[in-house]
Amino acid sequence: MLAIEVDDLHKNYKGAWAPALDGFSFSVAQGKISGLLGPNGAGKTTTINILCGLIAPDNGTAKVFGKNCSTESIHVRNKIGVAPQQVALFGNLTAIENLRYIGRLYGLSDSVINKRSMNLLELLGLSAHADKRINAYSGGMKRRANIIASLLHEPELLILDEPTAGVDVQSRALILSFLQQYRQQGKTILYTSHLMDEAQQICDEVTIIDEGKFIINGTPGDLIRETTDCKKLEDVFLHYTGHTVRD
Amino acid sequence: MKRDIAGLLLLLIMPATLIIVMALVQDAPFRDYQSMKFDILLANNDQGSTARQLVDGLKNSDNFHIIDSLDGKPVTEDILKQLLQKGDYKIGVLIPAGITANMANSANIAANSISKKMGVDAMLPTGPLQGQMYVHVFFDPVSKPAFRTAISAALDKYITASCSGILLQRLSSLNKNSADTTVHNDDLTKIMQPIGVKEESLSGNTLMLHINSVQHNVPAWAIFGMFFIVIPIAGNMIREREDGSAIRMALIPNANKFVGPGKIIFYTLICSLQFILMLCVGRWVMPYLHLPQLYPGLHSWLLFPLSLCIGFAATAYGYFIGTIFKTINQALPFGSVSVVILSALGGIWVPVEILPHNMQRIALISPLHWSLKAINEVILRNGDIHSVFLPSLLLLITGISLWVISIIVDKKRPQSIQ
Numbered sequence: 189m190l191a192i193e194v195d196d197l198h199k200n201y202k203g204a205w206a207p208a209l210d211g212f213s214f215s216v217a218q219g220k221i222s223g224l225l226g227p228n229g230a231g232k233t234t235t236i237n238i239l240c241g242l243i244a245p246d247n248g249t250a251k252v253f254g255k256n257c258s259t260e261s262i263h264v265r266n267k268i269g270v271a272p273q274q275v276a277l278f279g280n281l282t283a284i285e286n287l288r289y290i291g292r293l294y295g296l297s298d299s300v301i302n303k304r305s306m307n308l309l310e311l312l313g314l315s316a317h318a319d320k321r322i323n324a325y326s327g328g329m330k331r332r333a334n335i336i337a338s339l340l341h342e343p344e345l346l347i348l349d350e351p352t353a354g355v356d357v358q359s360r361a362l363i364l365s366f367l368q369q370y371r372q373q374g375k376t377i378l379y380t381s382h383l384m385d386e387a388q389q390i391c392d393e394v395t396i397i398d399e400g401k402f403i404i405n406g407t408p409g410d411l412i413r414e415t416t417d418c419k420k421l422e423d424v425f426l427h428y429t430g431h432t433v434r435d
Numbered sequence: 436m437k438r439d440i441a442g443l444l445l446l447l448i449m450p451a452t453l454i455i456v457m458a459l460v461q462d463a464p465f466r467d468y469q470s471m472k473f474d475i476l477l478a479n480n481d482q483g484s485t486a487r488q489l490v491d492g493l494k495n496s497d498n499f500h501i502i503d504s505l506d507g508k509p510v511t512e513d514i515l516k517q518l519l520q521k522g523d524y525k526i527g528v529l530i531p532a533g534i535t536a537n538m539a540n541s542a543n544i545a546a547n548s549i550s551k552k553m554g555v556d557a558m559l560p561t562g563p564l565q566g567q568m569y570v571h572v573f574f575d576p577v578s579k580p581a582f583r584t585a586i587s588a589a590l591d592k593y594i595t596a597s598c599s600g601i602l603l604q605r606l607s608s609l610n611k612n613s614a615d616t617t618v619h620n621d622d623l624t625k626i627m628q629p630i631g632v633k634e635e636s637l638s639g640n641t642l643m644l645h646i647n648s649v650q651h652n653v654p655a656w657a658i659f660g661m662f663f664i665v666i667p668i669a670g671n672m673i674r675e676r677e678d679g680s681a682i683r684m685a686l687i688p689n690a691n692k693f694v695g696p697g698k699i700i701f702y703t704l705i706c707s708l709q710f711i712l713m714l715c716v717g718r719w720v721m722p723y724l725h726l727p728q729l730y731p732g733l734h735s736w737l738l739f740p741l742s743l744c745i746g747f748a749a750t751a752y753g754y755f756i757g758t759i760f761k762t763i764n765q766a767l768p769f770g771s772v773s774v775v776i777l778s779a780l781g782g783i784w785v786p787v788e789i790l791p792h793n794m795q796r797i798a799l800i801s802p803l804h805w806s807l808k809a810i811n812e813v814i815l816r817n818g819d820i821h822s823v824f825l826p827s828l829l830l831l832i833t834g835i836s837l838w839v840i841s842i843i844v845d846k847k848r849p850q851s852i853q
Contacts, residue, residue: 237851240686265688272852274679276686290683293690337683349852 189254191345191376192216192239197248199234199400208234209245210400216393218344221367221377223391225384227429231400232380236347239378240270252345269343273350275330276337279323283314283333286322287340294341301340308336311369313362328359335363345376352386364390384422388412394421398429442764449772459794460779473586473788476524477503478515483535485598489570490530492597498589519575520816525788526586527573529635537568538598569633570594577811579651579786583634591632646815647727653717654810655783658803660713661706661745662778665753665770668702672757673766685850699750699838706746707739714738732813737823741813744830745806751834751841752802758841777801805829 192215199209209231216222226232237243238250241261250257252264277286284305291301309315312332317325322333331351338346348367352360367377367390381387387394388408396403404411404424411424418424475493479486494501502524503510515527543561572590574583675681684690717729731738753770760766778784780794781803787795798804809826812818 233852240852242682242685242851243849262688265686268686270686270852272679272682274682274853276679276683278675278680279678290687293684293687293693 189218190215190251191218191220191253192222192378193249193251193254194235194239195249197235197238197250198246199231199238199243200246207400209238209248211248211402212397212400213248213402214395214397214405216376216378218376219371219374220392221371221379221390223387223394224378224380224397225387225394225425226380226397226403229399230397230429232397233349234400235397236270236349236378236380239264239347240268241265266341267343268345268347269338269341270347271331271335271338271349271351273353275322275334277322277330277333280321282319282321283309283325283336284318286333286337290337291340296341304340304342305336308339312336312366326356328355331355332359332363335366339370343375345378346370347378349380350382351379352381352383360386384420384425388421396425396428403428439762439764441760442762442768445765445768449768453772453776456776456779460785460790462791472498472500473526474524475499475501476510476515476518476527477501477530478510478512478527479503479530480512480532481530481534485535485538486530489534489594489597493528493593496593498593516573519573522575522577522812522816525575525578525582528590529571529573531568531571534568534570567631569631571635572632573635576646577815578646578788580646580648582786582789583646587632587634594632649717649721649727649729650814653713653721653729654814655807657710657713658745658806658810659774659778659783661710661742661806662749662752662774662803663771664702664706664709664746664749665756665774666767668698668750668753669757669760669766669770670763672698672754673760673763679853682850682852691845695754695838695842699747699754702750702753703743703746706749707742710742710745711739730814732815733817734813734819737813737818737820738810741806741809741823741827744809744827744834745802747834748802748806748830748837751837755837755841758844774803778803780804782807802830802833805833 194215195213197209197212198207200207208229212231212235214224224232224235234243235250238245239252239257241257241264244258253267255263255267257264277283278289281289287305287308288298288301291305292298296304305318306315309318312335314329314332314336317329322330325333331353335348335351338348346367351367352363355363364386367379371377371392379387379391391408393405393407394411395405406414408421408424412418412421415424415427418427477490477493479490490501490503493499505514512529515529518524519527540562547561570590572587574586672681675684684694714729714731718731719728722728756766756770756773760769778801780798781787781801782798783803787798787804790798805826809823809830812822812826816822
């Protein structure tokens with residue numbers, strides 16, 4: 189079974205001059221790290237919102253582990269963990285308080301929450317800061333705490349929106365290392381980023397989207413090989429999306 | 436701010452609305468009470484000519500609207516007291532039996548005295564000088580002391596003037612020379628003031644002992660303070676949407692089924708705790724400040740469920756503001772100013788009974804008015820559960836309605852990862 193199946197998605201926002209998604213299709217196999225790459229306004233975040241069941245497409249279907257994201261959103265949300273680009277945590281609470289609150293809302297017992305929290309905090313280098321308020325964290329620590337919060341219920345699919353944007357090199361290395369470990373547990377990761385080196389380093393496959401349309405899909409190695417005059421993923425990306433600055 | 440047009444408009448509109456409402460509300464106390472017209476329930480136990488003249492005079496006055504019959508039946512002393520106790524009327528006047536006889540006796544004594552001074556031996560029939568009789572004035576126990584004093588003074592002034600007129604009229608009819616006002620007599624002052632005005636408490640009502648500033652101010656301002664919970668609630672809700680924690684809740688299946696009610700229950704309990712604490716201050720701290728002690732009424736236990744009802748309405752209002760407004764710049768000015776407006780309309784600042792008639796009708800839409808009414812029932816009328824049922828129900832309906840609207844608005848608002 190595919191982890192993600194997106195078929196002919198269309199989405200128009202009221203007042204927008206162009207469709208956010210214009211017949212976009214792609215899929216992700218289970219147990220892979222898949223990169224969804226595209227310039228600003230390409231339709232990445234809209235796709236993630238549809239996959240999470242937060243917004244409904246105008247046309248087309250999106251499925252996660254065979255469940256329709258619009259009509260079976262509760263089931264889908266139990267299967268996915270999302271770490272948005274914005275740190276989605278309560279700044280006035282400590283990391284452990286955030287995790288306890290979120291864990292209880294997922295229906296986890298206190299003992300399970302504590303066990304998983306301690307394990308994840310340790311893996312992502314935050315165990316010494318578990319009792320600090322999120323507001324007191326650095327940018328990199330906030331990103332790591334954000335990822336931990338999305339993993340607490342042990343989702344089968346982890347969706348990460350720019351997980352390393354604006355973080356220091358050490359935090360970035362820790363996050364990427366952790367994601368590879370997580371994939372080794374058989375979990376699926378959908379990852380968006382503007383950092384092509386990073387995508388090339390950790391993604392098993394990438395899908396390039398632009399102007400709401402599917403552009404190309406493949407492993408980073410294949411894409412580099414098959415695209416004329418390209419030595420790295422960034423060259424492939426620019427080859428397909430152009431050099432025009434997007435706002 | 437340039438992009439938050441609604442926030443900017445609210446910063447202009449809300450103070451303008453506040454000024455209009457406060458000017459209307461505060462206009463009443465700045466006007467002399469005598470320039471206003473009040474409904475007065477009147478029971479006449481005398482039925483003599485003097486009593487009739489007093490009633491006619493009051494009916495013709497510009498200040499009072501006299502109600503001496505209800506459903507075609509004359510108002511009796513018992514009905515008058517019952518209706519005032521229930522708060523259906525604010526002011527009651529009871530003319531006791533014997534007023535006419537006392538007035539006639541006083542007039543005859545005065546005529547005899549004047550005639551004697553003038554060398555005329557007039558011997559009109561007189562009885563022993565009774566001294567001053569009183570027209571009794573009763574008030575709704577909830578009426579504030581300043582209001583009582585002003586109304587009593589106005590009635591006293593009016594009735595004294597009326598009695599003097601009636602007395603002089605009788606003297607004139609008895610003796611054409613009686614208008615010789617140079618005559619002095621030690622008893623004449625007493626004779627010339629046969630009827631006075633005296634404020635009475637409703638029978639068996641110990642509450643008169645507790646009509647004081649603490650009794651009125653503590654619950655009123657405690658309610659006002661409770662409604663200011665809208666600021667932290669609305670502020671937190673908007674902040675959660677802005678900082679992304681609301682999205683985290685949206686991503687957790689069924690989380691909103693727990694998060695919304697959790698917020699409502701938590702803030703309602705905080706409001707209730709705040710109210711109880713304020714009552715404790717009134718009860719045990721005020722006496723140390725040489726102020727009267729707050730009297731919680733005979734059914735003081737009712738204050739706890741009432742505080743929950745008020746807290747729930749206040750919390751739901753904050754939840755509503757936090758839901759419908761997109762930015763803190765919109766929510767906070769609206770929330771704070773609207774609470775001040777609702778409190779002014781609801782009788783927290785100025786008693787509703789002295790507001791203009793139209794404003795009194797508008798006051799009925801204020802949850803703070805129902806809150807104050809319910810609390811006053813308990814601590815100023817010794818009311819029981821039946822007397823607070825309606826305002827409590829209105830508060831609960833308001834809270835539920837605001838909460839349901841908020842849920843609907845929230846569901847319609849697209850939430851998305853940015």
